Amino acid sequence: MTRVLRPGQPADCDALYQLEERCFEGDRFSRRQLAHLLTRANAVTLVAVDDDSRVIGYGTLLFRRNSVTARLYSFCVDPDARGGGLGRALLEALEQAARQRGSQRLALEVRADNRVAMGLYRRTGYVAHRWLDDYYADGCAAWRMDKRLEFVETPPAAANH
């Protein structure tokens, strides 16, 4: 199955709402919040689509003026599309999008009981540095994690003469 990552558009709102319903048991975004995120100037959303143009994953970054730290605000992959590397690819693409906006760090919050996501974050260089008690609506705690975004230099094009 081929997967394409592309910027989110306002027309993705319903698909993202349905994806959130499949991915999260609580603390989900409403359609209104998603519509707002998809049009905010200080947010970037990337969506993953399959061969049939079905949205199977997405992630949103938030940026603050005068801050070199971007925030991973939402990030999920459809249950049927998990375990094949899409989550990691999407996370790497979001990191690259943050670098392109001049961010030097990426911060996120993750449920303390979300072992899969925490494992992915740890293995890709995120460090847990703050425990947030009673962070989610159901009382679950969160870890705040962050990662320094190294600048990845693109090799110069080979001379051709």
Ligand SMILES: CC(C)(COP(=O)(O)OP(=O)(O)OC[C@H]1O[C@@H](n2cnc3c(N)ncnc32)[C@H](O)[C@@H]1OP(=O)(O)O)[C@@H](O)C(=O)NCCC(=O)NCCS
């Ligand atoms: C976290 C999530 C995005 C990962 O998506 P994914 O497409 O399965 O990710 P990948 O296939 O790239 O796998 C990422 C890593 O997790 C591991 N992994 C995936 N599913 C796993 C499972 N069920 N148990 C243990 N490890 C698992 C993979 O082995 C992989 O490790 P590696 O990168 O070292 O090889 C997905 O599980 C998800 O949407 N979860 C629900 C929403 C969520 O928790 N979002 C994060 C909120 S902070």
